[in-house]
Amino acid sequence: MTTLQSGGPTPPDLSGRNLSLRRSIADRGATVLIGLCVLIAALPLALVAWQVVSRGASSWSLDWFIEEIPRNYRTAGPGMGPAILGTLAITGMAALLSIPIGVLGAVYLNEYGKNKPLARFIRTMADVMTGVPSIMMGLFIYVGYVIVIGDKTGFGGALALACLMLPIVIRSTEEMLRLVPDELRQASSGLGARKWRTVMGVVLPAASSGITSGSLLAVARAAGETAPIIVTVGLTYVYKPDLFDGQNTTLAAQIFRNASQPFAASQDRAWGAALTLIAIVFLFTIVSRIIASRFAIDKR
Amino acid sequence: MTATAPPEAPPEIDLGGEARSRRTDRGFTGLVALAGLTVLIVLGLILVTTSVQAWPAIAADPIEFLTGTTWDPNEEIFGTLGFLYGTLVTSLIAMIIAVPVSIGIALFITEVAHRRSRKYIVTIVDLLATVPSVVFGLVGSIVLIPWVQPIYQWWAGVVAPVPGLNVIFDETNTGRNYFTAGLILAVMCIPIITSISREVFATVPDIDKQGAYALGATRWEMIKGAILPHSFGGLVGASMLGLGRAMGETIAVALVIGGAIGVNTNLFAPGNTMAAVIAQQWGESGGLHTDALIGIGVVLFAITVLINFLARVVVRRAEIQMKGAHS
Known part of the structure; x- marks a missing residue:
């Protein structure tokens, strides 16, 4: 929205290279945060699996x-x-x-x-x-x-x-x-x-x-x-x-x-x-x- | 399936529509309608039978039962406010953690992940939902508590000079407290909130998303501008479903909350919740004490049914708004 190409026949550059720094940081930051959420959910699952297997397996016979x-x-x-x-x-x-x-x-x-x-x-x-x-x-x-x-x-x-x-x-x-x-x-x-x-x-x-x-x-x-x-x-x-x-x-x-x-x-x-x-x-x-x-x- | 169907008879016989066949048809209609009504019957019976059983304990002093903080079964004083407070506080902590995380996971699955990795993330969330709650309680009480206990102590020391915060985060003894229970509940609520949020995000019209991209929005701006405003109602419903789950969770909480009575503003102090106190005291209870525990259950039942009902209405309304059709 901030960069508007005026006049000329050149098509607007949509590759994202000319994104303002603020917008690109916000986008990257949000993606990282969203990815982090998945990690937060995977962590307890891994903890439960690891603890239950490592502590429980010895009793199996x-x-x-x-x-x-x-x-x-x-x-x-x-x-x-x-x-x-x-x-x-x-x-x-x-x-x-x-x-x-x-x-x-x-x-x-x-x-x-x-x-x-x-x-x-x-x-x-x-x-x-x-x-x-x-x-x-x-x-x-x-x-x-x-x-x-x-x-x-x-x-x-x-x-x-x-x-x-x-x-x-x-x-x-x-x-x-x-x-x-x-x-x-x-x-x-x-x-x-x-x-x-x-x-x-x-x-x-x-x-x-x-x-x-x-x-x-x-x-x-x-x-x-x-x-x-x-x-x-x-x-x-x-x-x-x-x-x-x-x-x-x-x-x-x-x-x-x-x-x-x-x-x-x-x-x-x-x-x-x-x-x-x-x-x-x-x-x-x-x-x-x-x-x-x-x-x-x-x-x- | 069930034994109603006779083995292969030539269908021509039925063509005449004899009275016997018509009677079978009518009988079958009645049977399935009855099966459908079982849901309503069971829900009604739950409310009636447990209320009647709990009545002696509540009727002695209904105001004391709901607002009193003294719980002394030996003296037959049953004030349940402390447990209601514990339920609210622990589920609030759980919601503060679980809602943003779940929405993040749902966004990751619907917008960020590639098709192949999407499957694995959905599996992770599904697996989280299949872990029995008692196992979460076991891991929480034996593994997690020794780990978080020093963190609690450190944090209480850090905020000690800050007025306000030092009331919420004060001295900790065992690590069995409201906060640990909230942490475990958060993990247990993530699957349900995530799956409903995904359904809600799936109803956002593709044209809105493409429109945002076409205007030059980054992915985050598209999420902010197209997905979230569209899904707000549905996300509220999803969070309420998670809240209902958190308030009703019993065994995991019973193992990590410590089992103290009364209202304590210190989140690092042991407490109890409505569901957990029933499980903890059930074995040693008798007579009026048992009835009082059932009374706690009745109040909990009323609260969770109300929350779930409202949540379903909110979710359905959001979906209808979005799709313009019944689901």
């Missing part, structure tokens, strides 16, 4: 995955088997509860509700629900289930995690259903299929890879949750295969339980558990990514 958790915080040595099983069982149960409801809910939003006021309200509230603090889901299940049953159980934890996963599954599934081309639906109804057959036989299979990957991301997020677990499942060190039978445990709960102790042995176990938990969460995330990229429907 065959015993680590199968042994019981030592009862005494001061006892050194391996054992996180119950917590690994607990994480898988409770998260798996939560997935069984939330994914069918979430997928059907998304079917309602995208296939039936569309732009009706009710559907739009549900959509907004599902977004709001993803922002509800996870501990609130724990308190809700504590009041609505644990007090009624009279005991903290693994199933209570699964219910709380299911509440947490539900809005995520709904919103990600709806995104995927939206990508299914309308021609498929029209072809199906053209053949005389009723709407429910169109949905179950055509729309959902077409979107199945996207739904799977979205659900796996929800599972990954739920697997790392601690707050609802300690409220509804309790802080113990044994795994019970029967989720309806008394207190249970998960890796996240073990990290919390052991990290708040001042003893080296328990802190070591916390690091080992953190590495195991991150490995599980990353596994889910990576599998979800692979499914999403391999089997995605052509978006255009």
